[in-house]
Amino acid sequence: MTFRAHTIAGVLAQTIPGGAALHEPEIGGAEKARVDECLRSGWVSTAGPFVERFEDALAQYTGANHAIACVNGTAALHACLLLAGTRPGDEVIIPSLTFVATANAVAYCGATPHFADSDEDTLGLDPAKLANHLEDIGHITKGNCFNRRSGNRIAAVVCMHAFGHAADLDRLAETCRHYKLPLIEDAAESLGSFYKGRHTGLDGVLSALSFNGNKIVTSGGGGAILTGGAELAEKARHLTTTAKKPHPWMFEHDQVGFNYRLPNINAALGLAQMERLEDFLTRKRRLAMRYKDAFAGVEGVRFFEEPEDRRSNYWLNVLLLERECAQHRDAALKAANEQGFMARPAWTPMHMLDMHKDCARMNLDTAEDIFARLINIPSSPALVS
Numbered sequence: 001m002t003f004r005a006h007t008i009a010g011v012l013a014q015t016i017p018g019g020a021a022l023h024e025p026e027i028g029g030a031e032k033a034r035v036d037e038c039l040r041s042g043w044v045s046t047a048g049p050f051v052e053r054f055e056d057a058l059a060q061y062t063g064a065n066h067a068i069a070c071v072n073g074t075a076a077l078h079a080c081l082l083l084a085g086t087r088p089g090d091e092v093i094i095p096s097l098t099f100v101a102t103a104n105a106v107a108y109c110g111a112t113p114h115f116a117d118s119d120e121d122t123l124g125l126d127p128a129k130l131a132n133h134l135e136d137i138g139h140i141t142k143g144n145c146f147n148r149r150s151g152n153r154i155a156a157v158v159c160m161h162a163f164g165h166a167a168d169l170d171r172l173a174e175t176c177r178h179y180k181l182p183l184i185e186d187a188a189e190s191l192g193s194f195y196k197g198r199h200t201g202l203d204g205v206l207s208a209l210s211f212n213g214n215k216i217v218t219s220g221g222g223g224a225i226l227t228g229g230a231e232l233a234e235k236a237r238h239l240t241t242t243a244k245k246p247h248p249w250m251f252e253h254d255q256v257g258f259n260y261r262l263p264n265i266n267a268a269l270g271l272a273q274m275e276r277l278e279d280f281l282t283r284k285r286r287l288a289m290r291y292k293d294a295f296a297g298v299e300g301v302r303f304f305e306e307p308e309d310r311r312s313n314y315w316l317n318v319l320l321l322e323r324e325c326a327q328h329r330d331a332a333l334k335a336a337n338e339q340g341f342m343a344r345p346a347w348t349p350m351h352m353l354d355m356h357k358d359c360a361r362m363n364l365d366t367a368e369d370i371f372a373r374l375i376n377i378p379s380s381p382a383l384v385s
């Protein structure tokens with residue numbers, strides 16, 4: 001079958017008849033019961049037992065030593081960057097191909113993003129290009145890495161597990177160690193995704209999860225910091241709860257902190273969702289395999305499968321158009337959306353946004369190429385039983 005604008009819409013109509021949103025949350029009786037329990041207790045805000053139970057569930061599932069619940073993933077990422085030592089004037093290396101929150105969190109610290117390219121095999125940071133780039137521009141003085149060209153300190157590297165596919169953590173971590181750069185994982189999309197048997201979010205010094213309504217597990221809005229270090233966890237808890245010194249009645253704060261703690265009512269919802277995560281993962285994988293089969297014989301487009309050594313959550317399913325068909329991307333998106341199948345392109349790469357056009361960067365050909373060819377298709381677990 002040669003590729004035409006209607007090809008994708010046609011395959012979708014056969015695979016998931018009737019149209020579909022991109023990713024809808026599934027809220028059922030278990031969620032309602034938990035939220036009701038929370039409402040009846042009167043503890044609806046940032047104090048209450050569900051927050052800690054949600055944190056325990058996250059730590060237990062991921063294998064992280066510590067999980068600190070936050071109001072959203074962006075706030076969690078902001079806190080991760082501050083805790084890793086990001087200061088005004090610093091640069092932070094992030095993939096250009098990411099959701100805007102990654103770059104925003106850097107800007108909230110008074111730092112600027114420094115854009116790195118992505119790898120077509122993982123859709124995440126390209127470890128080889130990162131190593132080459134740092135060899136070119138990186139300069140270590142007194143235990144800090146500086147950008148030789150701008151003179152700015154590079155505070156950290158943030159990798160992101162795009163659409164639930166783990167980036168090449170081993171090689172990224174190795175490069176970061178070499179250049180004395182803390183690795184932070186933006187694991188907002190990768191709850192339930194594993195890299196060589198380890199849950200994503202465990203290789204970074206600090207990692208951020210998101211429980212926004214479109215993510216695999218939702219708490220309405222919400223996020224969490226994962227970390228292995230007890231001291232960092234303590235600092236994270238302190239920074240995200242207005243930096244109040246523990247005392248039964250005195251209000252004393254020892255730095256400018258943030259009101260970033262997740263409310264109990266959101267944690268109640270999140271806890272009920274965590275109890276259904278395995279079921280969501282099973283059905284999302286089933287849907288992904290159905291897409292894989294459906295697109296197998298279709299010319300001009302390829303279903304993106306989990307890279308080797310990974311187990312992906314298939315948060316948002318990905319199609320990649322062949323290069324010769326890239327010019328049909330927008331027509332294919334239009335046809336799918338007109339038939340009721342929500343499809344969308346990847347995020348516009350950050351370096352192509354006007355506000356970031358002057359930021360430091362390496363060659364970003366692959367990020368631009370992936371952006372030109374990638375299409376996300378409906379991925380709700382409810383699409384399969």
Ligand SMILES: *Cc1c(COP(=O)(O)O)cnc(C)c1O
Binds near residue numbers: 211
């Ligand atoms: C969703 C998301 C975030 C931020 O999450 P919010 O909870 O919406 O603040 C950050 N990074 C990536 C890559 C995301 O997909």
